[in-house]
Amino acid sequence: AQSVTQLGSHVSVSEGALVLLRCNYSSSVPPYLFWYVQYPNQGLQLLLKYTSAATLVKGINGFEAEFKKSETSFHLTKPSAHMSDAAEYFCAVTPDSGGYQKVTFGIGTKLQVIP
């Protein structure tokens, strides 16, 4: 079964510093990978999606993620953190086949931005 592992349930960065949120996937076949963000008391918003078209995926709000098959990783980065980035971030995967829609999420990483 597909799964993703997010390292670090809580990450703190200073405003203006680099944001790095880690995600590793377990799969023998490159899956579809996603990053979602959840602000307090809200649903999930799609940040970006990897579909094998390009290994470096740019998303909204200045975030990007790089797919590295050799490391089975899909880490999320942003060069300079902003206070508004404080939220919970979820890495997610769907299977490469199966003909159905099922997303498996990581445990989430809460990002704290310190002024």
Next chain:
Amino acid sequence: KAGVTQTPRYLIKTRGQQVTLSCSPISGHRSVSWYQQTPGQGLQFLFEYFSETQRNKGNFPGRFSGRQFSNSRSEMNVSTLELGDSALYLCASSRGTGSGNTIYFGEGSWLTVV
């Protein structure tokens, strides 16, 4: 373009009661899936519907059920509520079924069971 709409946003129920949650997908989307989010278990897949047919089901007891209507709107029902059913229930929609489709989430329905 309107997003995924879920109603009600907040509700409180008593143990043993049942609850029905509603979801209207993005226009043109035919797949609707449901997820449960709790602090302890995180986000867990409940089920997916496409063209009024349940395509896949997560590992939840039979008290959790759902359906999809011909206009793609969906409802999920939880019968004989337990305290552990307190959670945020998220509905998501996508244009088609199949793993490559991007799913878009609603704001969720917060269920508290007392």
